[in-house]
Amino acid sequence: MAAVDIQQRELAITLWRQTWPMAIGVLAxxxxxxxxxxxxxxxxxxxxAAQSFTFPLSFLIIGIQVGMGIAIAALISRALGAGEEARAKRxxxxxxxxxxxxxxxxxxxLWLLQMPIFRLLGADTTALVYIRAYWGPQLFSAWLGALLYFIYSVFRAHGDTRLPGKMMVLSSLINLGLDPLFIFGIGSWQGWGLPGAAWATAIAFxxxxxxSSIKLKRRQWTTNIAIWQEAVRSWRPFAGIAAPAMISQLMPPLAAMLxxxxxAGLGDAQVAxxxxxxxxxxxxLMVILAMxxxxxxxxxxxxxxxDWGxxxxxxxxALTVAVIWQLSLGVLLALASPWVAMVLAGNQEVQSELALLxxxxxxxxxALGVxxxxxxxxxxxGWPLRAMLLSSARLFICYLPCLWLGTHLFGWIGLAAGAAVGNVLAGIVxxxxxxxxxxxxxxQAGFSKSGN
Structure with a gap:
């Protein structure tokens, strides 16, 4: 019994050491x-409101990159676990x-199709004017962020979470310093307004x-040797993980669009x-995302x-930590909702609607963290298909039906309550x-090796 307690304590310490750098990075x-x-x-x-309309498409880009990152991190970590270091570099x-x-x-x-897409999402003429100026630099910053994320995936696959965490903090500090300058300007310069936020992010990334590229080169975790042969060898296992993972990651952007x-039918204040x-x-969800x-x-x-034990x-x-942390934080922020909303929103109507959410x-x-x-x-x-189906069920069986039903019956308060009920149902499933x-x-191990 004592040996089990010691092992669990060692696991907890290791989980903490692996997670806290990423948690700080994600927080930043x-x-x-x-x-x-x-x-x-x-x-x-x-x-x-215009920026809010761009979130689902930004999440779409993030979903693709996260799906690819999940696949490559899984393959690299498995290669390292099997002692195939040369393959991990390839x-x-x-x-x-x-x-x-x-x-x-x-x-x-997304740049070429921006206007039809945003019209389908419900953006009006005023929002489209703001979106047109913002979307170009935002897409550029998203591409830079994706490249950075792929480098982070390589480091995480090798068990190094410290450097990604530090780089996230550095990028965040640069962005925070440039945001007010680029958005509002200084002196006689009026700044760029909404596009300034995207340009600040692009420079930070x-x-x-x-x-990160310099650090990666020094670690010698990449190689130019036999890359094509590795692509031929690995595309099937990569696709077997990446395709379901990307579909899983694309579900949230699709749900966000819906x-x-x-x-959008409730008004600009609600969209904001x-x-x-x-x-x-x-x-x-920073701790959950870090884990x-x-x-x-x-x-x-x-x-x-x-080692299934x-x-x-x-x-x-991990699930125990997630539930205790997330529930405590959620209750605390719910109690402080009027003050949190006051800090985040300048408009009083937006503050009221945000506090309710x-x-x-x-x-x-x-429950969502679970x-x-x-x-x-x-x-x-080794069960990416089940993960994809679970992600689909969370959004399209639990979350969206509850959200839409609540909105139809009770308006804004029904939307908030329906979304919350959907999250709880997803966690239980x-x-x-x-x-x-x-x-x-x-x-399960035998079933996974035979092809999920």
């Missing part, structure tokens, strides 16, 4: 995005090259990309409040070594799925 990265929106809110409700080079091209093509497509359509709540959601980045490489190495202990520990949504993120961790673990443990799978680890 998402914090500056929230501050971006807070600065933009000072420009008026219309610019903030895989690292492949994701940096292919990822840059894929995200680049996506960015160009460029600096982070420069420093949600913003529902919100929903956009701020979306930023606050990602910031409040979804630090845990999969660790689980992947255990998977490669066939440690996998079970890791998942129990905070009270309903923030506590429900404890679902996010289970989906993330699934991609690392994810927990049931995980319990079923981990109760049969040996059967």
């Amino acid at each position: 990265l998402l914090g500056f995005q929230l501050v971006d929106s807070a600065f933009i809110a000072r420009l008026g409700t219309a610019p903030l 895989l690292s080079s492949l994701v940096l090259l292919a990822g840059g091209v894929v995200i680049g093509v996506l960015v160009v497509m 460029s600096v982070g990309l420069l420093f 949600a913003i359509v529902a919100v 409040a929903w956009g701020l709540a979306s930023r606050l959601e990602t910031l409040s 979804t980045m630090s845990l999969p490489p660790w689980l992947g190495r255990c998977y490669g070594a066939g 440690q996998i079970q202990q890791l998942m129990r520990l 905070i009270r309903f949504l923030l506590p429900s993120y404890a 679902c996010m961790l289970v989906v993330s673990a699934g991609n690392a443990l 994810a927990w049931m799925v995980l319990r079923r799978i981990l109760s049969r680890p040996h059967r």
